[in-house]
Amino acid sequence: MTDEQANLFSDDVGRNPVSHFVVGKVAATFFSSSDSFYKVLLVKVTEQNIDWSEDEIVVTGNFADIQEETTYRFTGRTVTHPKYGVQFQADNYQNETPTTRSGLIAYLSGNDFPGLGKRTAERIVDTLGEDAIDKILADPKVLKPIGLRAGVQATLVDTLTVNNGLEQTIIGLNAYGFGSRLAAAIYARYQGDTLARIQENPYCLVEDIKGVGFKKADQIAAQLNIDPQADERLKAALLTEIDELCVANGDTYTTAKPLLNQTLQLLENARHVRIDPDKLADQLVVLAKENKIVGDENRIYLRGLYEAEWRVAEQLKRLLDEEDEHPLTDKAVESAIQHVSCASNITYDASQTAALKAAITSHVFLLTGGPGTGKTTIIRGLVALYAELHDVVLDVNQYKDEPFPISLAAPTGRAAKRMAETTGLPASTIHRLLGLTGREDGPEEPSKELQGGLLIIDEMSMVDTVLFQQLLTSIPSEMQVIFVGDKDQLPSVGAGQVFHDLLQFSELPQIELTTIYRQGNDSSIIPLAHAIKDGQLPADFTVNQPDRSFISCNAYQVNHIIEQVVGKAKAKGFSADDVQILAPMYRGTAGIDQLNTTVQNIFNPLKSARQKHLTYNGQDYRVGDKVLHLVNSPEDNVFNGDIGRIVGIDLAGDPHNESKKDQITIAFDQNEVTYQRSDWNRLTLAYSMSIHKSQGSQFKMVILPMVPQFSRMLQRNLLYTAVTRAEQMLILLGDIQSFERSVTNESVNRQTTLTKRLRQVWGIETSDEADEPEASAEPATDVEAAAGDSETTTEGEPTQAKSENDDDVTSAQSVEMAADDGESGASTAAQPTQGPTVLTPTLVLSRQIDPMIGMAGIKPTDFMPQATN
Numbered sequence: 001m002t003d004e005q006a007n008l009f010s011d012d013v014g015r016n017p018v019s020h021f022v023v024g025k026v027a028a029t030f031f032s033s034s035d036s037f038y039k040v041l042l043v044k045v046t047e048q049n050i051d052w053s054e055d056e057i058v059v060t061g062n063f064a065d066i067q068e069e070t071t072y073r074f075t076g077r078t079v080t081h082p083k084y085g086v087q088f089q090a091d092n093y094q095n096e097t098p099t100t101r102s103g104l105i106a107y108l109s110g111n112d113f114p115g116l117g118k119r120t121a122e123r124i125v126d127t128l129g130e131d132a133i134d135k136i137l138a139d140p141k142v143l144k145p146i147g148l149r150a151g152v153q154a155t156l157v158d159t160l161t162v163n164n165g166l167e168q169t170i171i172g173l174n175a176y177g178f179g180s181r182l183a184a185a186i187y188a189r190y191q192g193d194t195l196a197r198i199q200e201n202p203y204c205l206v207e208d209i210k211g212v213g214f215k216k217a218d219q220i221a222a223q224l225n226i227d228p229q230a231d232e233r234l235k236a237a238l239l240t241e242i243d244e245l246c247v248a249n250g251d252t253y254t255t256a257k258p259l260l261n262q263t264l265q266l267l268e269n270a271r272h273v274r275i276d277p278d279k280l281a282d283q284l285v286v287l288a289k290e291n292k293i294v295g296d297e298n299r300i301y302l303r304g305l306y307e308a309e310w311r312v313a314e315q316l317k318r319l320l321d322e323e324d325e326h327p328l329t330d331k332a333v334e335s336a337i338q339h340v341s342c343a344s345n346i347t348y349d350a351s352q353t354a355a356l357k358a359a360i361t362s363h364v365f366l367l368t369g370g371p372g373t374g375k376t377t378i379i380r381g382l383v384a385l386y387a388e389l390h391d392v393v394l395d396v397n398q399y400k401d402e403p404f405p406i407s408l409a410a411p412t413g414r415a416a417k418r419m420a421e422t423t424g425l426p427a428s429t430i431h432r433l434l435g436l437t438g439r440e441d442g443p444e445e446p447s448k449e450l451q452g453g454l455l456i457i458d459e460m461s462m463v464d465t466v467l468f469q470q471l472l473t474s475i476p477s478e479m480q481v482i483f484v485g486d487k488d489q490l491p492s493v494g495a496g497q498v499f500h501d502l503l504q505f506s507e508l509p510q511i512e513l514t515t516i517y518r519q520g521n522d523s524s525i526i527p528l529a530h531a532i533k534d535g536q537l538p539a540d541f542t543v544n545q546p547d548r549s550f551i552s553c554n555a556y557q558v559n560h561i562i563e564q565v566v567g568k569a570k571a572k573g574f575s576a577d578d579v580q581i582l583a584p585m586y587r588g589t590a591g592i593d594q595l596n597t598t599v600q601n602i603f604n605p606l607k608s609a610r611q612k613h614l615t616y617n618g619q620d621y622r623v624g625d626k627v628l629h630l631v632n633s634p635e636d637n638v639f640n641g642d643i644g645r646i647v648g649i650d651l652a653g654d655p656h657n658e659s660k661k662d663q664i665t666i667a668f669d670q671n672e673v674t675y676q677r678s679d680w681n682r683l684t685l686a687y688s689m690s691i692h693k694s695q696g697s698q699f700k701m702v703i704l705p706m707v708p709q710f711s712r713m714l715q716r717n718l719l720y721t722a723v724t725r726a727e728q729m730l731i732l733l734g735d736i737q738s739f740e741r742s743v744t745n746e747s748v749n750r751q752t753t754l755t756k757r758l759r760q761v762w763g764i765e766t767s768d769e770a771d772e773p774e775a776s777a778e779p780a781t782d783v784e785a786a787a788g789d790s791e792t793t794t795e796g797e798p799t800q801a802k803s804e805n806d807d808d809v810t811s812a813q814s815v816e817m818a819a820d821d822g823e824s825g826a827s828t829a830a831q832p833t834q835g836p837t838v839l840t841p842t843l844v845l846s847r848q849i850d851p852m853i854g855m856a857g858i859k860p861t862d863f864m865p866q867a868t869n
C-alpha cells in the first residue's frame with residue numbers, strides 16, 4: 001500500500017473510530033452480481049470484535065475474486081437486514097495471510113506456492129522479516145538475495161499478487177469513492193496496474209472509463225497532491241470541455257475562445273488556482289500531437305468526430321460509386337410502379353413517382369417530407385417495387401436459413417415498431433441491426449457487415465454523426481440504401497445534423513415530398529405543422545378546430561388547466577398512453593417535472609399507503625406508471641425516448657426478493673428490463689416529457705404548453721416537432737406570443753463540417769470554399785485566429801450560456817492575453833486522415849405527428865376546463 005492510500009485509509013479510520021472486523025473462511029458465495037463486484041458470502045468466523053456468538057455470519061460487500069475455503073479479514077459494520085437479520089457489511093477486506101514467523105513459513109511452503117520448500121520459506125522470512133509479503137508485493141526485487149529460480153520467483157510473486165493485489169486494488173478503488181460498477185469497469189481496463197495508473201495520472205480515467213468525469217478525477221488528484229498546473233490536468237480539462245461544448249450544442253467541433261474560456265473556469269474553480277492561459281493553449285497543441293484532437297483551420301474537433309465526418313463522406317462516395325452489373329431499365333421500373341400502384345390502390349403523384357423511380361435505381365437515396373406527404377407510403381411502395389423487380393418473396397417465414405433481403409431500421413425502438421407495423425415486415429433499431437452493444441470503445445469500432453440487397457432507414461433526422469458512420473461502414477457496396485426523414489424536425493441528440501447536411505449536398509440523389517395528403521376535413525394539425533415549418537401561424541390558430549384547440553393562459557395556470565384537461569380525457573376513456581404532455585423544459589411551474597406529478601396522480605394515483613412505491617430524485621414511482629428511458633442502452637435493447645410501464649417494484653425487504661436490493665421492472669414494447677438503484681438515473685416519469693425525447697413517437701393526444709418562461713427553447717423546429725407528434729388531437733395552451741416567438745425564431749443550425757467533407761470527397765470547388773483558408777496556406781498560428789473568428793460569427797453560432805464566472809475578470813483577461821500572444825504560435829505537422837490522399841486536409845491547430853380512428857364525436861373542446869368553455 002502506498003503512503004497516499006494509507007492516508008486515505010487512515011482518513012477513513014478517523015471518521016470511523018471503532019473498526020469492526022470479522023476474520024473467517026468463506027464457506028459459500030450466496031450471490032455474485034454479474035456486472036459488479038457485489039457479493040453475499042457465508043463466512044465461518046474464527047475471530048471478530050462485533051459481539052457475535054454464532055459460528056457463521058453473512059458478509060456483504062464489493063469483493064473481487066473471492067476464493068471459497070480461503071480466510072479473509074473483513075472490516076466494516078453490522079447491519080440489520082429486514083428479512084435476513086444481522087449481517088456484516090464490509091467496506092474493506094483482505095486475504096488473511098499469516099503474520100507470525102511460523103505461520104508465514106507454513107503459508108509460503110504450502111500448496112499455493114509450488115516449488116517453494118520449507119527451507120526456502122524460512123530463508124525468505126529470515127531475510128525479509130514478518131512483513132515479507134508486503135515487501136515482496138511492493139518490490140519483488142527484494143527477493144534477489146534469496147536466489148530463487150526465475151520460474152519459482154515468478155510464481156511466488158504472481159500468486160501473492162493474486163491473493164493480495166486484487167483485494168488491495170478494490171479496497172483502493174473503494175477508498176477513492178468508486179461504487180462497485182465503476183470499480184469493476186476500472187479494474188477490467190487496467191487490471192493489476194489499476195492503482196499505479198491512477199496514482200500516476202488519475203486523469204487517465206476521464207478518457208478511458210465511461211462514467212468518470214473530470215471533477216471526480218480531479219478530486220482524486222487533489223487527494224494525491226497532484227499539481228493543479230500539471231499538464232495531464234490541463235489536457236483532461238480541455239478534452240472534457242471540447243466534449244461538453246459539442247454535447248451541449250450538438251456541434252461536431254468547437255472553437256478556441258469558448259473552449260479556453262470554459263476550460264479555464266473549470267480548472268480554476270475546481271481547485272481555486274490561477275491557470276496560465278498560455279500553458280493551457282500549449283496543451284491544446286500537445287493534444288493535437290497526441291492525435292486526441294484535430295485542429296482544422298479555426299475548428300477544434302475530438303478526433304473521433306473529426307474522423308467520423310470524413311468517413312461518412314468517404315463511405316457515401318464508395319456506395320454511390322458502385323456500378324450496377326445489371327442496371328434496371330426505365331421500362332421495367334415504370335411498369336413495376338404501375339403494378340404496385342394498382343395493387344395498393346394508390347395513384348402516386350409526380351414527385352412520389354419520381355421518388356420511387358430515383359430511389360429504386362440509386363445506390364443511395366434521400367427522401368424528406370413533412371407530415372402526411374407520403375413518406376410511409378413511399379417506403380411501402382419501395383418494398384413492393386424492390387420485391388417485384390428483384391423477384392423477392394416478402395414472406396419472412398421463407399427465409400429460415402438466409403437473411404431477409406430487405407432490412408428496415410430506425411434510431412429508436414418505437415420508430416422501428418411503427419415501421420414494422422406500417423410495412424408488415426420486421427424492423428429493428430439501428431443499434432440492433434449493427435450488433436452494437438453500447439460498450440464499444442470508439443466510433444471506429446468495426447461492426448458487422450450487413451446482408452441483403454435493400455436497406456431503408458426511417459426517422460433519419462434522429463441519427464447522429466457517430467452512429468451514421470458506424471451504419472455506413474457496415475453497408476456492403478452492392479446494397480441499396482434509402483434514408484427517409486423530415487428535415488425540419490429537431491436534429492439528433494448526439495453531435496451533428498446528419499440528415500440536414502446530407503440534403504445540402506445535391507450530388508446525393510434526393511427528393512422532397514411537399515404535397516400534403518392527410519388533411520382536408522379530418523386534420524387541421526398537419527396544415528398547422530406545415531405553416532409552422534414555413535415560419536407562420538395560421539390565421540385560425542386560436543380558433544377551435546375538430547382536432548385542435550388553443551387555451552390562453554399564463555405559466556402559473558398551465559398546471560391546473562392540464563390537470564382539468566387530462567381529467568376529462570381520462571373520463572372519456574383516454575389512457576395514459578394516449579395522452580402525452582410535451583414541454584420544452586424540466587423546471588418551473590409549467591415544467592415537465594411538475595406536470596408529471598400532476599398527471600401521475602390522475603392516471604395512477606397512490607390508492608393506499610400499503611401500495612408498493614418508492615421515491616427517487618423527488619419523483620414517486622408506482623407499479624403501473626408510464627416511464628421514459630433516458631439514454632441508449634443497446635445491451636438491454638432499450639433506447640433514449642423509449643416509453644415503458646412499471647410492472648414490478650421489489651423492495652429490499654420483500655420476502656421474495658432474492659436480490660435483497662430495491663429494483664424496478666419495466667415492460668417496454670420489445671422486452672422487460674429490471675433497473676437496479678444505480679440505473680434509476682436512466683428513468684423518469686413519462687406522462688410529460690421533453691419535445692426532444694418525443695422524437696420518433698406519436699400519440700393520440702398531445703398537450704403542448706408554451707409560455708415565456710421557456711424563453712430560449714421557443715424555436716421553430718421544437719414547436720414543429722411537438723405539433724407533428726399529435727396523431728388525432730392537439731391541445732395548445734399558453735400565450736399566443738410564445739407560439740409566435742417560436743415560429744419566428746428560426747432554428748439554430750449546428751456547427752458541423754459534414755457538407756464540407758462531402759464537397760471535399762467529391763472534389764467539388766464551391767464559391768464559399770474560396771472564403772476559407774486554403775488547406776495548404778500558411779497555418780493560423782495561435783489562439784488569435786480561432787478566438788477572433790468565434791467573435792465574428794453571428795447567426796447560427798450557438799450562444800454561450802452565461803457562466804457563473806462571467807464576472808471573473810482574471811479568467812476573461814487570461815484568454816485575451818493568450819489571444820494576443822502571437823509568439824506562442826504552434827501548428828502541428830500535417831496528419832493524414834483515414835481517407836484517400838487527395839482528401840487529406842492540412843491539419844492546422846489554431847490554438848486556436850391517421851385519420852380520426854375511434855374518435856367520432858370527440859372534440860378537443862370536450863377536454864377544455866369549465867372556465868374556458
Ligand SMILES: Nc1ncnc2c1ncn2[C@@H]1O[C@H](COP(=O)(O)OP(=O)(O)OP(=O)(O)O)[C@@H](O)[C@H]1O
Nearest residue numbers: 347348349370371372373374375376377517518849
Ligand atoms: N398519392 C396518394 N394518394 C392518396 N393518398 C395518399 C397518397 N400518398 C399518401 N396518401 C395518404 O396520405 C396519408 C399520409 O401518408 P403517409 O402516412 O405515407 O405520410 P407520411 O409522410 O409518412 O406522414 P407522417 O410523417 O405523418 O407519418 C396516408 O393516409 C396515405 O395513405
